[in-house]
Structure formats: structure tokens, C-alpha cells
Amino acid sequence: MLVDCLGTWLTAVVDEAGLWDAPAPTVLDHVTTLSDAAVAALGDDVVLVTNEVGLGVVPEHRSGRLFRDLLGTVNQRFAAACDEVHLVVAGRVLVL
Template sequence: MTTHLVLGGVRSGKSRYAESLLAGRADVTYVAPGLIPLDDPDWRARVAAHRASRPAQWDTVESADLAALVAGDEARADDSTRGPGALLIDCLGTWMTRLIDDAGAWDSAADAAVVVRTATADLVAALRDSPLDVVVVSNEVGLGVVPAHASGRVFRDELGRLNAAVSAACDRVSLVVAGRVLDLSSAPVVGDVVPGGEHA
């Protein structure tokens, strides 16, 4: 089985590219790991448009338990006759936001780090031994100015670490920029950095 991380900025085309990697397959489960804000009509409209664009034969699961899904545990529990199949997770940014929201940890970078890194370790372990083909989408952030608010800095820092950890666990990595796809799979890998260090 293969694992593929697709990174990119807002409106870069990363989700469309990720979906194209599984085009033609009927055994795909689309995983939406974030919460939908009930008081945000614009966000609800975006989600509805996203859903409408997916192939009708794909299943959709809304869950933050990515490790169990990637390990195939929930798929086997739902339907023991179904083959291994594939997962498309979109995206890690909304997943991480949900984790920190649920823990009420936005005001503490240390608490947020514990929550995110614990869940990341579980996800990475599942990716390394997944019986499924898995495509994971994530935002590439932190290329511009430093966020003015502490919560923005927490999001930027922890998502950067999360992306690096998932990248190390995946067979392939792609970066989508302005609708163009860069294959990073064979690019040099930065050496290990002490967690919580000052390195960018």
C-alpha cells in the first residue's frame, strides 16, 4: 500500500490534485476530520461545494480519529467484506484545529503541543503500517509574516511540525503551488531536530 502527503497553500489546487490521485476508484473513503462551524454560512457553503465535487461512489466519514481510520480498524468494523480500499484525508490543518479546540488549549502553546504531538505520534505509527492506500492533504503555512496573535503562532508552529512528521512517514510527498505540482519524494530530508528547539 502507498501513502502520499499533498501539501499546498489556500486555493493552490492541492485538494483537486489529491482527488485526482484516486480518480477512477470506487473504494475510496473521504475523511473530513474538522468541525463545521454552525454559525459560519460561508464555511458551510464551502463544505457543501467540496462535497458536491467528489465522486458519488465515494463514502464520506467525519471523524478526528485518524489513526484508527488509517490503521483500517474502523473500516473493518463497518464492513468486514469490503476490501482494503483507500483513504483521502482532507485536511490536517482542520484536524489539528479540532484537536486543540477540543482540548481548550489555544491559550497555552505547551498544552497545544502535547495534544497535537501525541495525536501525531499515533497517526505516524498508523501510516507506517497501514493496509490502505492513503492520501493526506495539509496546508503549507508559515511562509509569510509571523502571526500577530499567540493562537496563530501555535497553529503555524504545530502544523509545521505535524507536516514534517507525516512527510517522514509517507512514501510520496507533493507540494502544490499555484496549480503546479512539485514532487518532493526524493528531495533531501532535514536531519532530526530536538523537539521544542529554536530551529525554524
């Protein structure tokens, strides 16, 4: 199975729940509950694609900062459940 992309999934989750203006802990609780359920439902042969948004400048708007922080948390939770994690930068595959 190929899941492309966790960032798009995260945006849909926050949009659907109308949480962009909610307090950060409320959003984090909602997102971690759903991401943990998704991790538990994954099969053995899954490729997950995601964005790395934490390596750039700090976003100007609250929603951008919230997304950056949430995606970092989601990426960590999914990565913890994986046997292998790779980061692709400039066409180079880095094993994490």
C-alpha cells in the first residue's frame, strides 16, 4: 500500500474537524488519536510519503506554525511504528 501524503491527510483531518482556530492542545489530542488509530490499522507492507516542513523558516501565521508542529508529531508517530525510515533530500536517500 502507498499512502501519499501524510501532510494532505493531516490537512483534511484538521479541516474536517474545524480545528484550525482551536487551542493547540485540543488539536494535538485529536490528531494524535487519529494518527495512532491509523498506525494501528496499517498492514505490513506500507510506504508512507510525507513532507518535512520543520527545516525552513518559522511560518508567519498561526495556522502554518500549527501545521508544521502537528506534521512533525504525526511524522514521529508513524516513523516510530516503521521498520525503516528514509529521508530524501536533493535526490539522495538518507536512512534514519
